[in-house]
Structures are given as C-alpha cells and as structure tokens.
Amino acid sequence: AANKKLLFLPGDGIGPEVMRQVRRVVDWMDRKRKITFDVSEGLVGGAAIDAHGVPLSDATLAEALAVDAVMLGAVGGPKWDNPTDYTKRPEAGLLALRKELGLFANLRPAVVFDALVDASTLKADVIRGLDILIVRELTGGVYFGEPRGITDIGNGERRGVNTQVYTTPEIRRVARVAFELARKRGNKLCSMEKANVMESGLLWRQEVTKLHQEEFQDVELSHMYADNGAMQLLKNPKQFDVIVTDNLFGDILSDEAAMMTGSLGMLPSASLGAPDADSNRKALYEPVHGSAPDIAGRDLANPCATLLSFAMCLRYSFNLDEDAKLIERSIQNVLGGGMRTSDIMAPGMARCSTTVMGDSILREL
Amino acid sequence: AANKKLLFLPGDGIGPEVMRQVRRVVDWMDRKRKITFDVSEGLVGGAAIDAHGVPLSDATLAEALAVDAVMLGAVGGPKWDNPTDYTKRPEAGLLALRKELGLFANLRPAVVFDALVDASTLKADVIRGLDILIVRELTGGVYFGEPRGITDIGNGERRGVNTQVYTTPEIRRVARVAFELARKRGNKLCSMEKANVMESGLLWRQEVTKLHQEEFQDVELSHMYADNGAMQLLKNPKQFDVIVTDNLFGDILSDEAAMMTGSLGMLPSASLGAPDADSNRKALYEPVHGSAPDIAGRDLANPCATLLSFAMCLRYSFNLDEDAKLIERSIQNVLGGGMRTSDIMAPGMARCSTTVMGDSILREL
Numbered sequence: 001a002a003n004k005k006l007l008f009l010p011g012d013g014i015g016p017e018v019m020r021q022v023r024r025v026v027d028w029m030d031r032k033r034k035i036t037f038d039v040s041e042g043l044v045g046g047a048a049i050d051a052h053g054v055p056l057s058d059a060t061l062a063e064a065l066a067v068d069a070v071m072l073g074a075v076g077g078p079k080w081d082n083p084t085d086y087t088k089r090p091e092a093g094l095l096a097l098r099k100e101l102g103l104f105a106n107l108r109p110a111v112v113f114d115a116l117v118d119a120s121t122l123k124a125d126v127i128r129g130l131d132i133l134i135v136r137e138l139t140g141g142v143y144f145g146e147p148r149g150i151t152d153i154g155n156g157e158r159r160g161v162n163t164q165v166y167t168t169p170e171i172r173r174v175a176r177v178a179f180e181l182a183r184k185r186g187n188k189l190c191s192m193e194k195a196n197v198m199e200s201g202l203l204w205r206q207e208v209t210k211l212h213q214e215e216f217q218d219v220e221l222s223h224m225y226a227d228n229g230a231m232q233l234l235k236n237p238k239q240f241d242v243i244v245t246d247n248l249f250g251d252i253l254s255d256e257a258a259m260m261t262g263s264l265g266m267l268p269s270a271s272l273g274a275p276d277a278d279s280n281r282k283a284l285y286e287p288v289h290g291s292a293p294d295i296a297g298r299d300l301a302n303p304c305a306t307l308l309s310f311a312m313c314l315r316y317s318f319n320l321d322e323d324a325k326l327i328e329r330s331i332q333n334v335l336g337g338g339m340r341t342s343d344i345m346a347p348g349m350a351r352c353s354t355t356v357m358g359d360s361i362l363r364e365l
Numbered sequence: 366a367a368n369k370k371l372l373f374l375p376g377d378g379i380g381p382e383v384m385r386q387v388r389r390v391v392d393w394m395d396r397k398r399k400i401t402f403d404v405s406e407g408l409v410g411g412a413a414i415d416a417h418g419v420p421l422s423d424a425t426l427a428e429a430l431a432v433d434a435v436m437l438g439a440v441g442g443p444k445w446d447n448p449t450d451y452t453k454r455p456e457a458g459l460l461a462l463r464k465e466l467g468l469f470a471n472l473r474p475a476v477v478f479d480a481l482v483d484a485s486t487l488k489a490d491v492i493r494g495l496d497i498l499i500v501r502e503l504t505g506g507v508y509f510g511e512p513r514g515i516t517d518i519g520n521g522e523r524r525g526v527n528t529q530v531y532t533t534p535e536i537r538r539v540a541r542v543a544f545e546l547a548r549k550r551g552n553k554l555c556s557m558e559k560a561n562v563m564e565s566g567l568l569w570r571q572e573v574t575k576l577h578q579e580e581f582q583d584v585e586l587s588h589m590y591a592d593n594g595a596m597q598l599l600k601n602p603k604q605f606d607v608i609v610t611d612n613l614f615g616d617i618l619s620d621e622a623a624m625m626t627g628s629l630g631m632l633p634s635a636s637l638g639a640p641d642a643d644s645n646r647k648a649l650y651e652p653v654h655g656s657a658p659d660i661a662g663r664d665l666a667n668p669c670a671t672l673l674s675f676a677m678c679l680r681y682s683f684n685l686d687e688d689a690k691l692i693e694r695s696i697q698n699v700l701g702g703g704m705r706t707s708d709i710m711a712p713g714m715a716r717c718s719t720t721v722m723g724d725s726i727l728r729e730l
C-alpha cells in the first residue's frame with residue numbers, strides 16, 4: 001500500500017517542540033508497524049506570518065487539502081497580537097484550515113488519568129475516572145456568520161456585529177457524528193444550547209430531537225441550556241457521556257471541561273470533515289493547550305497532548321485502533337512510573353523535560 | 366419621608382415561598398428600622414401566563430416601572446415549557462422586565478461562606494474566602510439583537526439566526542459600572558470576550574481599554590478570552606476581583622462561578638439601570654437559582670439567596686449599607702450556628718425548612 005500522507009504544522013511557541021516528539025513516534029511506526037507515512041511540513045500561525053505575511057499560505061492550504069491528515073502544534077503569541085486586522089492574526093490560519101477543510105466536528109475528550117487525579121482543582125471523588133467527550137461544531141455559528149464587522153454609526157460611536165447562524169443540515173451532520181460516537185461509548189448524548197433565548201438554539205434542539213427520532217432512538221438523548229451545562233459539568237461531571245454543542249458554547253464548555261481534568265497538557269483533539277465516497281474524511285489533530293510562549297523553546301512542554309492527538313489520528317483517519325491504544329498505554333505507563341513534565345509535576349514524582357518524556361514513551365512502545 | 370415602593374414578583378416554583386421570607390424581613394424593618402416600605406405584588410412568568418396568557422402583563426410592567434425596586438423570586442417550570450412560541454415562555458417575562466426597565470448591569474457576586482466551604486466540588490483551599498463579582502451586560506448582545514428567527518430555506522431545510530451586537534455606548538455604560546464597583550473593592554477588573562474571533566468582542570475590548578485610559582487608570586485592568594476565562598475561574602478563582610462581560614458570556618461564566626461556590630441557594634443578584642437626574646436607578650433583585658419545580662411548595666427551599674438579594678436592594682437602591690450588612694451578618698450567624706436547608710445540608714449540621722431558616726434569621730436581626 002502507498003504511504004499515508006501527513007502534513008505537520010508545528011506552528012508557534014511550544015508547537016515545534018511537542019511536534020518533534022510526534023515525529024519520533026512516526027519514525028518508530030515506519031520501522032516497526034504495518035503502516036508507513038510520508039510527512040511533509042509547513043508553517044501556520046505566527047510562523048507563517050513571519051515568513052509569508054499571512055497566517056496560512058495558499059500553498060500550505062493546498063497541501064493540507066491534499067494529505068490524509070494534518071497534525072498541528074499550536075498557534076499564537078504576543079509577537080503577533082494584532083488587535084485590528086483579523087486576517088493577520090495567527091488564529092486566522094487555524095480558522096481558515098477548519099473552514100476550508102470542512103472540519104465541522106471537533107472531538108474534545110475530557111479524560112482524567114488515574115495518575116493525575118490530584119492535579120485537578122476539583123475534589124478527587126468528583127473527577128476520578130472521568131471520561132466525557134465533547135463534540136463541538138467547528139465551521140459554523142458566530143465564528144463564521146455574516147454580516148460581521150465594526151461600523152461607524154455617527155457621533156463618534158461604533159457598532160460591532162457578529163451573526164450566530166445554523167442551518168438544519170449543519171446541525172444534523174454534527175449531531176450525527178455525536179450520536180454515532182455515543183453508540184460506541186456509553187450510549188448517552190446531551191445536547192446544549194440556549195433554546196430558551198436564541199432561535200438558533202431552538203432550531204438546534206428541534207433538529208437534534210428529530211434526528212434522534214429518525215435514526216438514533218437507541219441512544220439516550222437529553223437537552224440542557226448551556227448555562228446549566230456549565231454548572232452541571234462542575235456539579236457532577238460523570239453524569240455526562242457525549243456532549244454536542246455549537247461552535248461558541250463548545251469553545252467555552254470544552255475549555256471548562258478540559259481545565260476540570262487539571263491536566264491541559266494531556267488533552268488531545270480531533271477535527272473531522274464529512275466522509276467522502278471512500279469513507280475518507282479530512283482531518284486535523286491538535287492538542288487542546290495553546291502555544292505557551294512563556295515556556296517555548298525550553299524543552300519544558302508536555303508532549304502528551306500532542307502524542308495523544310496523534311493516537312486519535314491513527315484511530316480516526318487510519319482505523320488503527322491497536323496502534324492508537326499502544327501509544328495511549330505507553331503514556332499511561334510512563335505516568336504510572338512517576339515521570340512528569342513541569343505542568344503536571346507533583347510531590348514524590350520525577351520532573352522531566354519534553355525530550356525525556358518522549359524518550360520514555362518511545363521506550364515503552 | 367414617603368414610604369419606598371417595592372414590587373414583589375414571586376413568580377413560579379419556589380419563588381413564592383422564598384419571597385415570603387423577604388416579606389417577613391420587610392415587616393420587621395417597617396417596625397424596627399428607619400425605613401418603611403409599600404409593598405405591592407404581581408405575577409410574572411408561568412404564574413402570569415396562567416392568569417393572563419402572557420408572562421408579563423402591561424399592568425405589571427407599568428407597576429414595575431413605577432416602583433423604587435422590584436424583588437423577583439424565580440420563573441419557569443415544565444408546565445410552561447412551550448418550545449415554539451417565545452412570547453409565551455416564562456423567561457420572556459423576565460427578559461421583558463430587564464429590557465423595558467433598562468437593567469443593563471447585572472451584578473452577580475460569587476462568594477464562598479466560610480461555613481459552606483465544603484459544599485463545593487472544588488478543593489477547599491481553592492475557594493476558601495472567594496469573593497468575586499461578575500458584572501454581566503443584561504440588555505444587549507445576542508439576547509436582543511436583530512435580525513433573529515427561524516426561516517425556511519427550501520428543500521425542507523431551515524435556518525436559525527441570532528445577532529450579537531453591541532454599540533460603544535452600551536459597552537461603556539456597563540464597563541463604567543464595573544470600574545466603579547472595582548474601585549470600592551479590590552480595584553481590579555478583568556474584561557472577557559472573544560476578541561480573537563468576534564468583531565463585537567474586539568469592539569468591546571477596545572472600548573473598555575479606552576474608558577480605562579480616560580477615567581479609570583487607577584484600576585488594574587486586564588483582558589481575557591472568554592474560553593480562557595472559563596478555565597482560569599476553575600484554575601485559580603481568587604485571581605479575580607471584578608469581571609465584566611457581555612450578556613451571553615456572562616450567563617455562562619456567572620453560572621460556572623456560582624456553581625463553584627457550591628451553594629447556589631446562597632447567591633443573590635442585582636440588575637441595575639442608568640441613574641436618573643436624582644441618582645435613582647431602576648433595579649430588580651433576584652436569586653441566582655431557578656424555580657426548582659421539584660421541591661416547590663414543600664417548604665424545603667433555601668431562602669438565603671433571596672434574602673441576600675434583598676440586602677443588595679437595600680444597598681444599591683436605598684443606600685442602606687448598614688441594614689444590608691445586618692441581614693448578611695444574620696445569615697452568616699445562622700449558618701455559623703449549624704442551621705442548614707436541604708441544599709446545603711452537611712454531616713453534623715441541623716436540617717431545617719424554609720420557614721425555620723426564616724425564623725432563625727429574623728431572630729438574629
């Protein structure tokens with residue numbers, strides 16, 4: 001079989017150093033496992049602004065559209081904090097990738113590793129064993145809705161507008177992904193919006209209910225207002241299995257859930273497009289954490305989130321569940337052995353660098 | 366001096382029974398303190414739908430506009446869950462009150478009472494002594510923006526739209542309230558939006574920065590993206606003093622902060638309008654908790670949030686800081702004595718009813 005094509009976009013801050021550890025795992029797979037990869041590399045975010053003046057060049061976008069999967073590190077940093085021109089922000093590169101690749105379903109697991117229960121600010125019994133999956137809509141809503149912009153309205157006053165908009169097909173396709181994932185897990189789906197205040201949320205609720213009736217009656221479906229969702233996540237997170245929500249609520253609620261685990265440096269994500277005729281789908285994988293400019297280049301970052309994102313890549317893009325589990329188990333074993341990067345360091349554990357964490361995980365593999 | 370005018374809108378569910386305890390405190394004040402009140406009562410929410418077919422009648426709105434302050438219990442319940450007609454929902458009554466009274470500044474303290482530290486799902490050392498104030502914009506943004514609605518777009522498909530919109534005067538007036546409150550507290554303000562994705566958020570950030578430059582340079586101002594805000598609240602809530610944010614982010618973040626305290630039944634809120642020529646402002650006070658239909662009418666609800674809302678009423682509408690403190694201290698003392706309604710019950714404490722909690726607080730006064 002031909003080699004699978006991967007595009008690496010390390011991006012900014014700690015992106016390149018955590019991606020380097022993924023590169024090592026890819027090399028190991030090329031040698032030891034049934035699959036082989038062709039890896040190309042490109043620039044995104046601030047790095048691309050520095051090189052090309054834009055956060056995502058046409059050539060890099062074309063490459064992203066051509067490969068089997070994209071692995072991204074992180075984007076952004078104070079150097080590129082351009083408060084006025086949206087097209088010149090590192091984030092714009094990431095948003096363009098999501099939109100142009102049609103990555104409408106963003107999978108964000110919030111999982112608590114046994115070895116890291118104490119890292120959370122929540123009580124251990126509230127979060128021990130937590131394993132929820134947030135499915136966030138990623139190419140619609142207020143992130144991309146038109147009209148948008150800032151206009152002068154006279155008297156030196158201005159008006160800022162964004163548009164929250166969803167169509168029924170947009171709601172259905174992401175809900176479908178969530179229902180299907182729920183079936184493979186605890187068979188429970190909770191949909192979150194503000195149907196009591198927003199018509200777009202009401203449409204969301206109606207359409208999720210309809211799809212449930214039509215095709216997923218075996219899955220237990222509930223609905224929750226997003227503000228109550230933010231509370232219930234804190235009160236009793238284990239009541240949830242899969243959560244589906246829109247782009248903006250998903251941004252906030254998935255970050256809340258991520259921080260609840262206490263280990264942002266451990267959390268991966270997958271962003272998936274629609275399957276084509278051959279059941280292949282465009283996909284991008286990235287850690288949930290940001291570019292952490294404060295520790296960039298110092299071999300301090302935790303590579304686990306990015307390695308676990310690569311495990312998701314193996315699972316969702318290449319159907320290699322066994323290889324994915326191998327990586328996941330290796331990371332668990334290394335944690336079980338007491339190895340910790342600074343972000344998850346705890347009394348009695350061994351503090352290690354990014355590279356040494358990578359060494360240990362490779363040794364486990 | 367003429368009596369001050371209060372309108373009581375007990376609303377639905379546990380609303381009437383918690384408001385009854387406020388009535389007792391008002392009676393006590395009439396007898397014992399320097400101020401006297403004229404209290405009228407009206408219907409809102411489901412109760413108003415049952416009586417008049419609308420969640421807020423014109424007569425009740427007129428009364429609300431005429432009084433010095435409105436005290437509200439709670440609205441909503443499964444009986445009135447009308448998923449399609451927005452104007453026939455209990456929530457519509459509350460939203461209309463906010464809009465028609467011009468209550469643009471919603472003050473939501475998230476305070477942890479020493480006696481209740483263990484009620485939180487967060488670790489005690491993370492939240493002990495927590496005292497933050499969230500100022501939520503309440504009459505703008507996506508809650509009220511036009512265009513809005515659901516339309517057919519052909520092929521059996523539909524489209525749901527809401528509009529997020531803020532003008533510079535809307536941003537300034539709520540930011541001003543937040544800056545002024547910060548000055549009376551820890552002198553720190555954090556403004557939250559998604560300026561990296563939404564132009565309305567960018568305008569928000571620019572205008573808050575401008576107002577800071579112009580009038581509040583003595584207050585320490587920071588900005589945070591709302592998703593990061595959701596994380597930072599969990600990671601280290603005590604880093605915050607006052608937070609200012611828009612209607613929708615405020616809805617979610619204030620509920621997150623409220624649940625972090627572990628004692629929703631203890632949290633009050635104030636919604637304030639602009640001061641008129643005599644420095645009077647329209648105002649509505651309500652507990653943060655909802656109508657809790659499951660325990661309604663059983664004398665189980667915690668009246669403290671509503672009593673503390675009345676304390677805010679004394680402070681913000683009538684400048685009676687001493688009387689407000691009296692109520693606050695009485696509640697603290699009763700808690701200190703081990704009295705607990707069911708929602709905050711803990712081992713070794715004495716479980717009591719709504720009425721008995723009211724009795725004890727009155728005795729303390």
Ligand SMILES: CC(C)[C@H](C(=O)O)[C@@H](O)C(=O)O
Pocket residue numbers: 091094095251561562592
């Ligand atoms: C960087 C930013 C544009 C992005 C978002 O808001 O979606 C980030 O917060 C995320 O969640 O991936």
Ligand SMILES: CC(C)[C@H](C(=O)O)[C@@H](O)C(=O)O
Pocket residue numbers: 196197227456459460616
């Ligand atoms: C009841 C509902 C309309 C309301 C809101 O969304 O503002 C509530 O959640 C609140 O926070 O007061």
